[in-house]
Amino acid sequence: MLSPTEGDSNHVADRNHIMLTQRLERHGMMSQAARTVLRNIPMTLRSLEGGSYIVREADAPALCAILVSGFAYRQKVTGEGERQILAVCIPGEVVDLQNLYLDLADHSVQMLTNGEVLAFPREALQIAAAKEAAIARAIMIEAQLDASILREWLTNIGQRSAKARLAHLLCEFAVRLSASSPAEEEAYELPMNQEHLGDALGLTAVHVNRMLRALHDEGLVLWTRKSVRMTDWRKLRVAGDFNSRYLHLDQIPKP
Amino acid sequence: MLSPTEGDSNHVADRNHIMLTQRLERHGMMSQAARTVLRNIPMTLRSLEGGSYIVREADAPALCAILVSGFAYRQKVTGEGERQILAVCIPGEVVDLQNLYLDLADHSVQMLTNGEVLAFPREALQIAAAKEAAIARAIMIEAQLDASILREWLTNIGQRSAKARLAHLLCEFAVRLSASSPAEEEAYELPMNQEHLGDALGLTAVHVNRMLRALHDEGLVLWTRKSVRMTDWRKLRVAGDFNSRYLHLDQIPKP
DNA sequence: CGTAGTGTTGAGTAAGATCAACTGGTGTGG
DNA sequence: CCACACCAGTTGATCTTACTCAACACTACG
Numbered sequence: 001m002l003s004p005t006e007g008d009s010n011h012v013a014d015r016n017h018i019m020l021t022q023r024l025e026r027h028g029m030m031s032q033a034a035r036t037v038l039r040n041i042p043m044t045l046r047s048l049e050g051g052s053y054i055v056r057e058a059d060a061p062a063l064c065a066i067l068v069s070g071f072a073y074r075q076k077v078t079g080e081g082e083r084q085i086l087a088v089c090i091p092g093e094v095v096d097l098q099n100l101y102l103d104l105a106d107h108s109v110q111m112l113t114n115g116e117v118l119a120f121p122r123e124a125l126q127i128a129a130a131k132e133a134a135i136a137r138a139i140m141i142e143a144q145l146d147a148s149i150l151r152e153w154l155t156n157i158g159q160r161s162a163k164a165r166l167a168h169l170l171c172e173f174a175v176r177l178s179a180s181s182p183a184e185e186e187a188y189e190l191p192m193n194q195e196h197l198g199d200a201l202g203l204t205a206v207h208v209n210r211m212l213r214a215l216h217d218e219g220l221v222l223w224t225r226k227s228v229r230m231t232d233w234r235k236l237r238v239a240g241d242f243n244s245r246y247l248h249l250d251q252i253p254k255p
Numbered sequence: 256m257l258s259p260t261e262g263d264s265n266h267v268a269d270r271n272h273i274m275l276t277q278r279l280e281r282h283g284m285m286s287q288a289a290r291t292v293l294r295n296i297p298m299t300l301r302s303l304e305g306g307s308y309i310v311r312e313a314d315a316p317a318l319c320a321i322l323v324s325g326f327a328y329r330q331k332v333t334g335e336g337e338r339q340i341l342a343v344c345i346p347g348e349v350v351d352l353q354n355l356y357l358d359l360a361d362h363s364v365q366m367l368t369n370g371e372v373l374a375f376p377r378e379a380l381q382i383a384a385a386k387e388a389a390i391a392r393a394i395m396i397e398a399q400l401d402a403s404i405l406r407e408w409l410t411n412i413g414q415r416s417a418k419a420r421l422a423h424l425l426c427e428f429a430v431r432l433s434a435s436s437p438a439e440e441e442a443y444e445l446p447m448n449q450e451h452l453g454d455a456l457g458l459t460a461v462h463v464n465r466m467l468r469a470l471h472d473e474g475l476v477l478w479t480r481k482s483v484r485m486t487d488w489r490k491l492r493v494a495g496d497f498n499s500r501y502l503h504l505d506q507i508p509k510p
Numbered sequence: 511c512g513t514a515g516t517g518t519t520g521a522g523t524a525a526g527a528t529c530a531a532c533t534g535g536t537g538t539g540g
Numbered sequence: 541c542c543a544c545a546c547c548a549g550t551t552g553a554t555c556t557t558a559c560t561c562a563a564c565a566c567t568a569c570g
Contacts, residue, residue, distance in 0.1 A: 027356075058500065076406060079496040082414035086406050098403075101282075101396045106403045106501040129395075130388040137385065140395055141356045147402045148353075148361045150409065151331060151341050158412050158457030159337035162526070193548065202413030207526055209550065225535095225548090241334040245313065246361040417558070448516060462558055464518065480516090480567090 016043045016118050020066060023092060024138035026252055034132040041124045046117050054095055054109040054117060061099040063119045067091050070115015071191050074098075075199070076107045085200035087149065088112070088173070088192070090180055097143045100125060113191045145248055152246040157202045160241060163211045165201045167240030170221060170228060175244050179252065187229040215239065271298045271373050275321060278347060279393035281507055289387040296379045301372050309350055309364040309372060316354040318374045322346050325370015326446050329353075330454070331362045340455035342404065343367070343428070343447070347435055352398045355380060368446045400503055407501040412457045415496060418466045420456045422495030425476060425483055430499050434507065442484040470494065 017039045021030065024038070045068065048054070054072060055061050067089050074086040086107060089095050099105050100122060111117075129136040149172075156168050177188045194212070198205040215221045220236045222229040230236050272294045276285065279293070300323065303309070309327060310316050322344050329341040341362060344350050354360050355377060366372075384391040404427075411423050432443045449460040449467070456463065470476045475491045477484040485491050 074406075076410045078410060078414050079498070080414075084410040084413045086409055098399060100399070101392070102399055102403065102503055103506055104500065104503065106503070107406055126392075130392065133385040133388070133391065136388065136391040136395070137356070137381075140384075140391070140398070143395070143398060143402070144353060144355070144357050147398070147405065148357065150402065150405050151329075151362055154341055154405065154409050154412065155331045155333060155339040157409065158339045158454075159333050159335075195548085199413075204527060205549085206528080206551090210526090213550085243334070245359065248357055248359070248361070251358055450516085459559060460517085461519090461560085464516095465558090468518085 014039075016045060017041070019068065019092075019118060020120075023066065023094060024135060024142075027138050027141040028134060030134050030138075031132070034134045037128045037132050037135065041120050041128060043118050043120045046119055048111045048115055048117055050111050050113045050115075052111050054111065055099060055105050055107075057105055057108045059105050060103055061096065061105045062122060064094065064096040064100065064122045064125050065120070066118040067093050067095050068116040068118050071112040072109055072115070072117075073112050073196070073200075074107050074109050083199045084202070085196060086153070087146065088200070090176060091115075092180055094142055096122070097139055098146070100139065100143075112196070141251075145252075148246050148248060153200075162201070162203055162207055163214055164240050165203070166197065166208065166211045167215060167220070167236050168242050169197070169201060169240075170215075170230070171237055171240045171242035171244075172247070173228070174230060174233075175247060175249070179247075179249060179254075186231075186233060187227065189227045191226050193226075269294075271300060272296070274323065274347075274373060275375075278321065278349060279390060279397075282393050282396040283389060285389050285393075286387070289389045292383045292387050292390065296375050296383060298373050298375045301374055303366045303370055303372055305366050305368045305370075307366050309366065310354060310360050310362075312360055312363045314360050315358055316351065316360050317377055319349065319351040319355065319377045319380050320375070321349050321373040323371040323373050326367040327364055327370070327372075328367050328451070328455075329362050329364050338454045339457070340451060341408070342401065343455070345431060345435055346370075349397055351377070352394055353401065355394065355398075367451070396506075400507075403501050403503060408455075417456070417458055417462055418469055419495050420458070421452065421463060421466045422470060422475070422491050423497050424452070424456060424495070425470075425485070426492055426495045426497035426499075427502070428483070429485060429488075430502060430504070434502075434504060434509075441486075441488060442482065444482045446481050448481075 020041070020043070021035055021038050024030065030038070048070070054065055057076065069091050072089040072095055074089070076084050076086060078084070095109055095117070125139070129139055156165050160168065173190055174188060194205040194208045198208045201208065212221070212223050215236070216223060218235070220230065220232050220239060222231055275296070275298070276290055276293050279285065285293070303325070309320055312331065324346050327344040327350055329344070331339050331341060333339070350364055350372070380394070384394055411420050415423065428445055429443060449463045453460040453463045467476070467478050470491070471478060473490070475485065475487050475494060477486055
């Protein structure tokens, strides 16, 4: 479904491959051989609408994808029908490494907004990793960075108060977004509604609303529709007990 | 500290390497070349007391380790001093893959009981992975299985009631322990006190106690000191909304 | 036999959930 | 252009879950 725009001209195909190569080269230059291997992975650019699925829980995932534009999120649903948001993916991230070697997806990935995704066969990346150690290495680092964020989320939900959780999440997004797109650390677009925030934080949307108000009343943030402005970054960091170590920023070259 | 027992005789060293090889071969046979690479990793068997650290948060990890005997757990501490237990490691598991490529540990690993650990330089495993694709592949699968459990824990803490969380955790241990040691699915030793359980579940020890009592009163479990007996496995699974898919058991050969 | 670590229980409290009503934008069709 | 519906956000009142504090019991261990 959803207007797959084939990237079949050589020119466009190259731009696609450059995206993949650059992403994986964040953690060390690739040899020419490795680049060639990456360049031979068949890729397709797809436009997806907000809400559409990239991976479905319990499916056997056949594709991997890089998020070119727009936002996505991983999620899991309990038997009671409650949704837990596990991660929010920002443009540039490989959306699916989690399932690269697992035969059944244990969670879903869904678009948060309209956006584009660069899809390629999971098997092709597996083969590439087997052929070139530098590729395998880059994949492992990417996966470990992701797992580190997951650990922090677990700690956030398990141990911090509702207000601190929310502040922490807002800090994380600020840092991750400013690391991916140049500067403007004190304001950003966040296409999540309060329902989403609640499901990410283990809170109800109503309570998210109240905590947002509390942060606002203390002069820490301004919240307008889907954008966030941090009016006091330092206090917000304290309120959220935020320390960016878990993002391992010093291991990622600045864009 | 803590009486490092050098495994320097050839005989013992071989037994150590067999352990590593077998673990990594769970996900596909290794070539003779790969086995040789693994065999050349220098390893040391260490006895550790309960409570001693294997990795410390914010340290640069230099060693990796396989847990030979005893239990360990990963943990993270917030600025407020609250501890979140992120995972419990059972014998046979590689305890440290999470930090294999990250330069600063974002969490600690601590022994839960007395036990033995097979330690080797992190760099040696990195080099082995670079040399032999099958090793890299096995490491990635191990890491992804771990991440899958982490996702389930996040969902558990974020979305389920205290009683369900506890039941879920007890189910998980039952399955993981029975998968690692032959059978006896309805009872197992669990060397965690109620404080540990609380920190793993985002609950207080007092509340864990009450929920344990509730499960007991409903005839689902018997709890004696540090062992657990499931008196009604089916009901416990329902109470904990437990589905073992996230453990990806069909991808792991039976022991 | 005393002390320390766990587990157990009760009473009171607080954080967050639930339910329900209402607001204000943003379409969308008549 | 207005009427209507719809969705996200907002607010209040009430309820429930889980926390806090405190006392006491039971082993285990020196």
